[in-house]
Amino acid sequence: MKKFKFLALGSVAFLSMVGFSATANADEIEHTVAPSDTLSSISLQYFGNVSHVQQIADANNIANPNVIFDGTKLTINTDGEAAPTTEATPETSAVETPAASTETADNSANYSGRTITMESTAYSSDPADSLGGGTVTATGQNLLENPMAVAVDPNVIPLGTRLYVEGYGEAIASDTGGAIKGNIVDVHFPTYEQCIAWGRRSVQVTILD
Structure with a gap:
């Protein structure tokens, strides 16, 4: 039976595991969905960022971006952007941050609301992350079922607020943390490697509620 894949950021560690082949168009790549894949990964x-999820879904007639199936052939149109190599590292992903910010700026036009410039860090529910906060947030959100969550200072952003975080996506302010004080947002990833790739950066946060 085919397995469902729920939307979550892909780990850079999977780059060396997923095969792909170029089509006749140098900008188009045929990708076969593997068990570990999500559209975000x-x-x-x-x-080099998660801002192309809807683009990939639209190009492949995927009605629900949260669900893809093993073995599906996807056409990835990189539109002249360099395809990944198996030698990609977390440091390489971090270097590509400017490209991610440019793309997200375009996507941000789809969201309206008050925008705040905030410092961003990352945490995970991965056991390999010694600073991880478990699999359930302060508001009870199950991160294994819905990994798109951010930790905030409730004095700055109330818990339960729906946000759009530049370079990350839409998420709920559903968690807190001892180090999350003031103008900072801590985004959740399923894996520790993704946290390393994210690093520490300045982001635009749009309050959607």
């Missing part, structure tokens, strides 16, 4: 693999 595929976007991160080929573009």
Whole structure:
């Protein structure tokens, strides 16, 4: 039986595990969905950020971007952007941050609301992350079922607020942390490697509620 894949950021560690082949168009790549894949991980693999999820879904007639199936052949149009190599490292992903910010700026036009410039860090529910906060947030969100969550200072952003975080995506302010004080947002990833790739950066946060 085919397995469902729920939307989550892909780990850079999977880059060396996923095969792909170029089509006749040098800007188009044929990707076969592997068991570990999500559209976010595929976007991160080929573009260096997660801002292309809807683009990939639209190009492949995927009605629900949260669900893809093992063995599906996807056409990835990189539109002249360099395809990933098996030698990609977390440091390489971090270097590509400017490209991610440019793309997200375009996507941000789809969201309206008050925008705040905030410092961003990352945490995970991965056991390999010694600073991880477990699999359930302060508001009870199950990170294994819905990994798109951010930790905030409730004095700055109330818990339960729906946000759009530049370079990350839409998420709920559902968690807190001892080090999350003031103008800082801590984004959640399923794996420790993704946290390393994210690093520490300045982001635009749009309050959607």
